[in-house]
Amino acid sequence: TEDIPVSELALNPRRGGPKNLPIADYFVDDDDCPEMREIKHKPKLVILGTGWGSVALMKQLNPGDYHVTVISPSNHFLFTPMLPSATVGTLELRSLVEPIRRIVRRVHGHFLKAMAEDVDFSEKLVEVSAISPDGEKKHFYVPYDKLIVGVGCVTNSHGVKGLEHCHFLKDISDARLIRNAVIRNLEHACLPTTSDDERRRLLSFVISGGGPTGVEFAAELFDMLNEDLGKFFPKILRNEISVHVIQSRSHILNTYDQALSEFAEKHFAHDQVDIQTNSRVKEVQADKLIYSQKDEDGKVITKEIPMGFCLWSTGVSQTNFCKKLADKLEGQNNKHALETDTHLRLNGAPLGDVYAIGDCSTVQNNVSDHIISFLRTTAWERGKDPEKLHISYSDWRGVAKRVKQRFPQASDHLRRLDKLFAQYDKDQSGTLDFGELRELLVQIDSKLTSLPATAQRAHQQGQYLGRKFNKIAQAAPGMQLNEVDYGDLDDAVYKAFEYKHLGSLAYIGNAAIFDINGHGWSGGLLAVYLWRSVYFAQSVSFRTRCLLAMDWSKRALFGRDLMNF
Numbered sequence: 001t002e003d004i005p006v007s008e009l010a011l012n013p014r015r016g017g018p019k020n021l022p023i024a025d026y027f028v029d030d031d032d033c034p035e036m037r038e039i040k041h042k043p044k045l046v047i048l049g050t051g052w053g054s055v056a057l058m059k060q061l062n063p064g065d066y067h068v069t070v071i072s073p074s075n076h077f078l079f080t081p082m083l084p085s086a087t088v089g090t091l092e093l094r095s096l097v098e099p100i101r102r103i104v105r106r107v108h109g110h111f112l113k114a115m116a117e118d119v120d121f122s123e124k125l126v127e128v129s130a131i132s133p134d135g136e137k138k139h140f141y142v143p144y145d146k147l148i149v150g151v152g153c154v155t156n157s158h159g160v161k162g163l164e165h166c167h168f169l170k171d172i173s174d175a176r177l178i179r180n181a182v183i184r185n186l187e188h189a190c191l192p193t194t195s196d197d198e199r200r201r202l203l204s205f206v207i208s209g210g211g212p213t214g215v216e217f218a219a220e221l222f223d224m225l226n227e228d229l230g231k232f233f234p235k236i237l238r239n240e241i242s243v244h245v246i247q248s249r250s251h252i253l254n255t256y257d258q259a260l261s262e263f264a265e266k267h268f269a270h271d272q273v274d275i276q277t278n279s280r281v282k283e284v285q286a287d288k289l290i291y292s293q294k295d296e297d298g299k300v301i302t303k304e305i306p307m308g309f310c311l312w313s314t315g316v317s318q319t320n321f322c323k324k325l326a327d328k329l330e331g332q333n334n335k336h337a338l339e340t341d342t343h344l345r346l347n348g349a350p351l352g353d354v355y356a357i358g359d360c361s362t363v364q365n366n367v368s369d370h371i372i373s374f375l376r377t378t379a380w381e382r383g384k385d386p387e388k389l390h391i392s393y394s395d396w397r398g399v400a401k402r403v404k405q406r407f408p409q410a411s412d413h414l415r416r417l418d419k420l421f422a423q424y425d426k427d428q429s430g431t432l433d434f435g436e437l438r439e440l441l442v443q444i445d446s447k448l449t450s451l452p453a454t455a456q457r458a459h460q461q462g463q464y465l466g467r468k469f470n471k472i473a474q475a476a477p478g479m480q481l482n483e484v485d486y487g488d489l490d491d492a493v494y495k496a497f498e499y500k501h502l503g504s505l506a507y508i509g510n511a512a513i514f515d516i517n518g519h520g521w522s523g524g525l526l527a528v529y530l531w532r533s534v535y536f537a538q539s540v541s542f543r544t545r546c547l548l549a550m551d552w553s554k555r556a557l558f559g560r561d562l563m564n565f
């Protein structure tokens with residue numbers, strides 16, 4: 001591919017679409033290159049976003065089958081699972097990113113560093129904006145035959161006041177800002193002009209959100225404070241530093257097996273990381289965080305923590321671009337993500353034209369219907385009244401295990417259902433309250449319609465679409481997509497998407513936990529090496545693997561780089 005000439009983008013003088021904007025058509029002016037000559041006439045595949053979903057799709061796609069255009073404000077792919085390690089200098093920022101143009105080149109595609117603003121579904125045009133070096137924003141259209149929306153999501157503010165005083169951890173630039181802020185606080189704490197109270201405040205680190213990102217950041221921060229602080233900041237006493245995790249649920253890592261979240265809590269308690277459960281942040285101020293907490297009697301009390309740093313990591317919500325698409329399409333009822341059918345086609349858009357993958361999307365999946373129908377069938381097979389849902393506890397355990405494997409994010413609700421069934425089992429002659437069960441199942445469904453917002457899911461969906469598009473290209477070689485009813489082709493050439501949950505892992509500070517197919521495992525150093533090996537193997541390229549290995553060796557030999565730039 002090295003010899004293939006760089007293709008040119010030309011803004012066709014043609015204008016059009018609902019806003020009469022220039023329409024960017026790509027053409028390849030080097031007709032001596034056979035691949036390019038061919039691609040020019042292939043169906044236009046436009047991919048929005050350069051995250052896990054889009055990259056998996058590009059890696060799966062057969063080069064030359066489509067005329068690929070990738071549009072994203074990020075010209076890199078970010079390996080997010082190791083991002084918390086980059087916030088405290090365990091890993092370098094550049095070791096986690098791969099230039100997107102390397103990946104796009106594989107499919108002989110084009111990359112545009114720009115934002116998708118809107119889509120005109122009837123004319124098959126994506127409205128795109130790009131900011132020129134002098135700060136001017138220019139809008140134009142990019143035409144598509146097939147469009148993939150893989151734009152991810154944004155951090156959920158939950159309407160809490162004062163988030164301007166918080167840091168977020170979504171992108172590589174966030175990790176750089178966090179690293180600078182943490183080191184700035186340590187440096188300020190050492191100044192002779194800093195009072196004792198001020199020093200304690202600067203060294204109070206608060207993490208709002210006890211999910212995997214918040215927990216892994218707390219663990220990395222704790223490691224750094226423990227391992228490098230004594231060496232490089234001898235003036236700071238260990239007992240002046242505090243790390244707090246504020247979690248709204250009753251456990252941290254609540255999507256993991258309960259035994260594992262309890263293990264993580266004990267591990268943190270041993271390391272004196274303060275975990276505040278059943279707590280909701282009400283407001284963040286420049287120097288303190290105010291939250292409410294439910295005590296054991298259910299009474300809500302308001303508390304506050306003076307702090308010098310706050311990470312906001314409390315879940316995700318939809319981007320403005322996705323909200324705009326959802327508003328104009330029928331069949332989009334989910335407030336948190338774009339709804340697709342099981343072939344990942346965007347509900348409400350012309351069939352087979354537009355797909356949505358990864359964090360920005362959700363697959364319609366009425367799991368509660370499956371559970372009810374399974375329970376009913378079992379009751380019926382046993383000669384019991386299906387409406388009364390007579391089912392043994394062990395039958396229920398079988399169902400629950402299967403559901404949890406596929407939908408780990410519903411663990412909390414499954415636990416509540418489990419209690420309900422355990423109660424029923426004690427009283428074999430009783431009937432299970434159908435209304436209560438249904439209510440719980442509805443709650444499960446609202447959780448389950450959104451598959452977990454993980455790299456694992458985005459990656460599987462990207463791979464799935466890549467495979468399907470390869471099949472479509474083989475099924476109809478030389479086709480003009482506009483002339484074919486592609487909705488039918490999707491169904492004909494490939495099966496529906498099915499998510500396979502391969503397990504979850506988390507680093508908790510010189511220890512790691514693994515939740516794989518319902519089997520939990522936790523451990524110290526051995527688990528940490530295993531955790532590293534998994535991500536090392538999954539890292540996107542040989543280049544990033546070399547960089548990761550160098551960073552780990554550098555840290556072992558010289559400690560972390562505690563400098564801010």
Ligand code: FAD
Pocket residue numbers: 048049050051052053054071072073074080081082083084114115116117150151152153169170171212213319321357358359360453454455456457458
């Ligand atoms: P993303 O990877 O978020 O990519 C979205 C892309 O769209 C970006 O390139 C963005 O620039 C681009 N974009 C945004 N708006 C537009 C627009 N309007 N037009 C064009 N492009 C746009 N998951 C795991 O499975 N395991 C983990 O251990 C794990 N750890 C994580 C740690 C951290 C710190 C974070 C933040 C996330 C972690 N995740 C993990 C979650 C995982 O990163 C996401 O689920 C995954 O990135 C989703 O992939 P995606 O392709 O949907 O979106």
